[in-house]
Amino acid sequence: MAVDRDAFTRAGALLRQAMDSWSPVAVLTGAGISAESGVPTFRGPDGLWCGFRPEELATPAAFARHPERVWEWYHWRRRLVLAAMPNAGHRALAALEAVAGDAFTLVTQNVDGLHRLAGSRRLVELHGTLLEARCTRCGRVEPLPPEATGIPRCPACGAMARPNVVWFGESLPADAWARAQRAAETASVFLVIGTSAVVYPAAGLIEIAAASGARVIEVNPEETPLSGLADCVLRERAGVALPALLREAGILDA
Ligand code: NAD
Ligand code: ZN
Numbered sequence: 001m002a003v004d005r006d007a008f009t010r011a012g013a014l015l016r017q018a019m020d021s022w023s024p025v026a027v028l029t030g031a032g033i034s035a036e037s038g039v040p041t042f043r044g045p046d047g048l049w050c051g052f053r054p055e056e057l058a059t060p061a062a063f064a065r066h067p068e069r070v071w072e073w074y075h076w077r078r079r080l081v082l083a084a085m086p087n088a089g090h091r092a093l094a095a096l097e098a099v100a101g102d103a104f105t106l107v108t109q110n111v112d113g114l115h116r117l118a119g120s121r122r123l124v125e126l127h128g129t130l131l132e133a134r135c136t137r138c139g140r141v142e143p144l145p146p147e148a149t150g151i152p153r154c155p156a157c158g159a160m161a162r163p164n165v166v167w168f169g170e171s172l173p174a175d176a177w178a179r180a181q182r183a184a185e186t187a188s189v190f191l192v193i194g195t196s197a198v199v200y201p202a203a204g205l206i207e208i209a210a211a212s213g214a215r216v217i218e219v220n221p222e223e224t225p226l227s228g229l230a231d232c233v234l235r236e237r238a239g240v241a242l243p244a245l246l247r248e249a250g251i252l253d254a
Pocket of ligand 2: 135136137138139140154155156157158159
């Protein structure tokens with residue numbers, strides 16, 4: 001893949017301009033940013049688990065029918081994530097936040113906790129986290145011990161717990177969505193990183209940002225259905241593109 005130097009120069013200038021004027025910068029990340037940490041994406045070649053597609057596991061109907069199977073999948077994904085480390089892409093976004101401060105929001109669709117581990121704090125976890133369980137009766141949320149297996153039970157009421165994530169067909173937590181929407185509406189630069197832009201309503205944030213006047217920068221080795229909304233497209237892996245973009249913007253040392 002030929003690297004488009006011109007796109008990096010233009011994207012770096014947009015980011016520099018936003019920093020210089022303390023204009024709000026927002027970021028939307030998807031599974032692609034964690035791919036270089038060894039966490040499989042849903043739509044990549046490693047997306048299947050025991051022959052099941054994620055759409056057959058990450059739904060309320062799948063959990064109602066086969067809670068043990070769904071939990072086994074989440075235990076497997078959680079163990080993968082616990083063995084993973086943030087990569088240069090996660091670290092670059094933590095560095096960007098350190099410079100941008102209050103004018104920065106990182107919205108992630110990821111449930112792997114790697115942004116937090118990298119030091120990001122102005123973070124909206126739209127789809128929850130697979131490091132926690134939530135009671136199906138009283139809603140109590142508990143961290144999962146690394147060695148957890150089987151179907152966890154609620155320590156307060158004894159009912160079955162479920163992963164504390166948002167499944168296909170469920171609505172997003174209202175406060176997280178409100179923060180994400182506000183960030184998209186007010187951003188002057190909106191970075192979209194490693195998302196296939198097909199899971200709604202999260203993908204709608206790109207449309208909201210573009211319609212509200214943000215300059216959109218996409219970082220993804222592949223084209224997506226919303227690539228056309230981007231002012232600059234960086235067809236490169238996040239772990240390579242983001243440090244390069246920050247150097248271009250003068251945020252990281254060359
Ligand atoms: P997705 O699997 O649908 O798409 C991944 C995207 O990342 C693709 O467009 C791919 O081209 C791109 N990509 C692959 N490697 C990349 C790299 N090194 N750098 C940059 N981009 C790269 O993921 P999605 O759009 O996030 O949507 C799927 C849903 O799956 C989300 O709701 C998310 O919650 C969930 N999910 C989360 C994780 C995680 O937490 N790490 C992992 C898998 C799925
Ligand atoms: Zn309970």
